[in-house]
Amino acid sequence: MKNASLSNAFFTMLKRDLTLALRTRSEIANPLLFFIIVVSLFPLAVSPEESLLRTMAPGIIWVAALLATMLSLDSIFRSDFEDGSLEQMLLSPQPIALLVLGKIMAHWLVSGLPLILIAPILGISLFLPGEAMFALLATLALGTPVLSLVGSIGVALTVGLRRGGVLLSLLVLPLYIPVLIFASNAIATAAAGISIKGQLYFLAALFALAVTLAPMATAAALRISLR
Amino acid sequence: MASEYSAKQILEVQSLSCTREDRDLFSGLSFTLTPGHALQIEGPNGSGKTTILRLLCGLRLPDEGDILWNGQSIFEDRAEYLSNLAYIGHAHGVKGELTPLENLQVSQAMSAVESPISADEALEKLGLFGFEDAPSRTLSAGQRRRVALARLMLNPVPLWILDEPFTAIDIHGQKQIENMITEHVLRGGMAILTSHHPLDLSDDHLTSLNLAK
Numbered sequence: 001m002k003n004a005s006l007s008n009a010f011f012t013m014l015k016r017d018l019t020l021a022l023r024t025r026s027e028i029a030n031p032l033l034f035f036i037i038v039v040s041l042f043p044l045a046v047s048p049e050e051s052l053l054r055t056m057a058p059g060i061i062w063v064a065a066l067l068a069t070m071l072s073l074d075s076i077f078r079s080d081f082e083d084g085s086l087e088q089m090l091l092s093p094q095p096i097a098l099l100v101l102g103k104i105m106a107h108w109l110v111s112g113l114p115l116i117l118i119a120p121i122l123g124i125s126l127f128l129p130g131e132a133m134f135a136l137l138a139t140l141a142l143g144t145p146v147l148s149l150v151g152s153i154g155v156a157l158t159v160g161l162r163r164g165g166v167l168l169s170l171l172v173l174p175l176y177i178p179v180l181i182f183a184s185n186a187i188a189t190a191a192a193g194i195s196i197k198g199q200l201y202f203l204a205a206l207f208a209l210a211v212t213l214a215p216m217a218t219a220a221a222l223r224i225s226l227r
Numbered sequence: 228m229a230s231e232y233s234a235k236q237i238l239e240v241q242s243l244s245c246t247r248e249d250r251d252l253f254s255g256l257s258f259t260l261t262p263g264h265a266l267q268i269e270g271p272n273g274s275g276k277t278t279i280l281r282l283l284c285g286l287r288l289p290d291e292g293d294i295l296w297n298g299q300s301i302f303e304d305r306a307e308y309l310s311n312l313a314y315i316g317h318a319h320g321v322k323g324e325l326t327p328l329e330n331l332q333v334s335q336a337m338s339a340v341e342s343p344i345s346a347d348e349a350l351e352k353l354g355l356f357g358f359e360d361a362p363s364r365t366l367s368a369g370q371r372r373r374v375a376l377a378r379l380m381l382n383p384v385p386l387w388i389l390d391e392p393f394t395a396i397d398i399h400g401q402k403q404i405e406n407m408i409t410e411h412v413l414r415g416g417m418a419i420l421t422s423h424h425p426l427d428l429s430d431d432h433l434t435s436l437n438l439a440k
Binding site for chain 1: 284317320
């Protein structure tokens with residue numbers, strides 16, 4: 001098989017999913033709105049006190065980002081499963097892992113990237129100091145793709161079940177914990193003015209691991225789910 | 228008639244068995260399909276017609292038996308087999324949010340063969356001229372199935388596996404699709420379909436498989 005047809009298949013899948021997401025706008029709006037609402041409710045519910053919010057900001061932002069991503073995970077494969085597109089994808093002679101990677105990338109561009117873009121504003125509203133802003137963006141940039149990649153394995157495993165929602169959270173959440181711990185710790189550390197290289201290296205390692213292994217695991221899981 | 232596909236290709240099904248929820252759907256099913264032949268699978272609802280097709284696509288694993296394409300198990304050399312296969316299932320995978328043209332462009336990119344005709348021409352052949360750019364969800368069920376069937380025109384593969392291809396399609400369209408299938412078989416292609424619709428093929432070209440016990 002030619003290389004051109006491989007990249008063509010990848011980019012066609014990416015473009016297809018982005019077009020679908022743009023035409024059903026709720027897919028983009030829902031996770032983003034959820035993210036904004038959760039973060040902006042904390043000052044109202046807990047206390048608007050600056051020092052308190054500043055210490056809680058990294059945790060609040062990351063927990064909200066994690067939940068927002070989890071909320072949108074199901075859309076990676078659900079509608080394709082229902083209308084038979086997923087079968088067609090598995091019957092393509094192109095490598096399934098590559099097509100899956102295209103779909104995951106589309107999911108991240110639609111649900112992860114908007115979170116990164118809005119995060120600085122939410123950071124400011126929680127009095128996150130300027131020194132921590134780079135850490136916030138860097139951890140989100142490295143961490144949210146991992147959430148999409150790892151989440152896709154869980155969705156692929158549960159897509160055939162009628163009520164897979166709870167199972168999906170149970171499957172995926174434990175795998176999200178390392179990202180959550182290192183990312184929120186990195187932001188808090190950066191706010192204290194200490195170097196966060198260690199945490200970023202760890203997140204980058206998780207990302208490298210997820211981007212190489214998750215598409216293959218997802219492809220295998222899809223085969224099992226459609227059996 | 229000159230054959231467009233390699234005459235050496237052969238699909239062999241060897242003593243296939245399948246159970247579903249402790250119920251034997253079929254057991255010891257064997258047949259061979261060679262170029263220029265169609266296999267029509269008949270049987271009452273729930274007799275396992277769709278299950279056989281999904282097995283033949285490699286989407287499902289058989290409980291016993293094997294399926295060979297050119298002597299090689301389809302579960303081993305998957306990519307080689309899949310590049311020779313087109314499957315249109317009951318859920319045919321036409322995205323409602325995409326236009327028919329976009330749907331076909333996606334399936335073209337997923338396929339491994341060069342298209343002899345453009346996506347526009349394929350849609351025109353299926354009587355969808357003028358609907359290329361309307362969102363597929365605004366089309367009728369029959370028209371959406373035609374979009375799915377247009378994939379067969381676009382990607383010329385030897386083996387067609389079709390699950391009830393005539394569902395929701397009007398009488399004129401049924402004739403058209405019947406012609407598509409017979410032409411494909413007479414050109415040296417292979418087709419496996421589940422349908423009660425009679426096909427205009429002589430016994431030399433058509434085998435029936437009845438799943439009723």
